[in-house]
Amino acid sequence: MLRMFRKSFSVPYENSSEYPTVVMAMDAITKYCEENGESCMFISDDEVEISGKRYEILRGLQCGGRGNYGIKCLEKQ
Numbered sequence: 001m002l003r004m005f006r007k008s009f010s011v012p013y014e015n016s017s018e019y020p021t022v023v024m025a026m027d028a029i030t031k032y033c034e035e036n037g038e039s040c041m042f043i044s045d046d047e048v049e050i051s052g053k054r055y056e057i058l059r060g061l062q063c064g065g066r067g068n069y070g071i072k073c074l075e076k077q
Contacts, residue, residue, distance in 0.1 A: 003059045007075040016068040022046075047048050048073065052077065 004061035011032045014021055019027070022045045029048055033040040038051045046057045062070035 006077070008072055010062075011024075011071040011073060013069070013071050016062070016070060019069050020071050021069050025057055027074065028071055047076070 011025075011028050013024070013028050018024075025050075026042060029040060029050075032038075033050060038064055040051075041049045043049060043054065048057055050053050050073070054076040058072040058074055060069060062068050
């Protein structure tokens with residue numbers, strides 16, 4: 001399946017002017033899961049399992065974010 005057709009969601013990230021490190025991304029994802037009643041377990045620096053589904057963790061510039069950074073989780077196949 002093409003990457004652009006996979007389910008994804010953005011994770012709220014407080015300091016969008018600063019590039020999110022691995023630790024910052026993990027903290028933001030953990031907080032997101034706690035607030036939404038989801039469980040999460042990190043497989044690696046760039047992969048997380050949220051309530052039984054695996055996601056790739058993408059960190060970097062947000063599309064349309066005017067130079068801001070963001071964190072996105074993209075469902076893995």
